[in-house]
Amino acid sequence: MFFNEIDFNPGTVGFDGFDIDPNRPLKDQEDSLREDMFQVNYGDKYTIDIGWKPNLNINGKFKIRIIKDYDWDNPIFYKKTNDLKILRKHVKECAEIVRNLLKNN
Numbered sequence: 001m002f003f004n005e006i007d008f009n010p011g012t013v014g015f016d017g018f019d020i021d022p023n024r025p026l027k028d029q030e031d032s033l034r035e036d037m038f039q040v041n042y043g044d045k046y047t048i049d050i051g052w053k054p055n056l057n058i059n060g061k062f063k064i065r066i067i068k069d070y071d072w073d074n075p076i077f078y079k080k081t082n083d084l085k086i087l088r089k090h091v092k093e094c095a096e097i098v099r100n101l102l103k104n105n
Contacts, residue, residue: 002084006092008040010102011048015039018050022084030058037062040095042102045069048094050087064090066098 002018018038020029033052040048047067054060064087066077077097079090 003038003088003091006088006095008048008095009099011040011042011046011095011098013039014041014047020084026082026084027058030056033058033060038091042098045105046098046101048091048098050091062087064094066094 001016002020002022015036016038017034017036019032020026026033033056035051035053035055037052038048038050042048045068047070049063049065049067051063052060053063061080061082064077064079064081065075068076077094081087081090
C-alpha cells in the first residue's frame with residue numbers, strides 16, 4: 001500500500017485501488033490513473049478521497065480532498081498534484097487535519 005506509513009487513525013481505509021508503482025514513470029502507468037483510487041472514512045463525518053482527473057489521462061493530476069458530511073461539492077480541503085512525494089505529503093496533512101477536527105468536536 002502506497003500510503004502505509006501514514007497514520008489514518010481513527011479512520012478506516014474504505015477503498016484502496018491505488019496501484020501506482022513509485023519506481024516507474026506515471027506515463028507508463030496511465031491505466032492506473034483512475035478517478036477513484038483511495039478513500040479513508042471517519043465514520044459518517046469525514047472522508048479523505050484521492051483520485052486522478054481526467055480519468056486515465058496522463059495530462060491530469062491527483063486530486064486530494066477532505067469531504068465533510070458527504071458534501072462532495074464543497075470539500076473542506078482540496079489540493080492537486082502530479083508528484084507522488086507531494087501527494088503523500090498532502091494525504092498525511094489530510095489525516096492530521098481530520099484528527100484535529102475530530103478532537104475539537
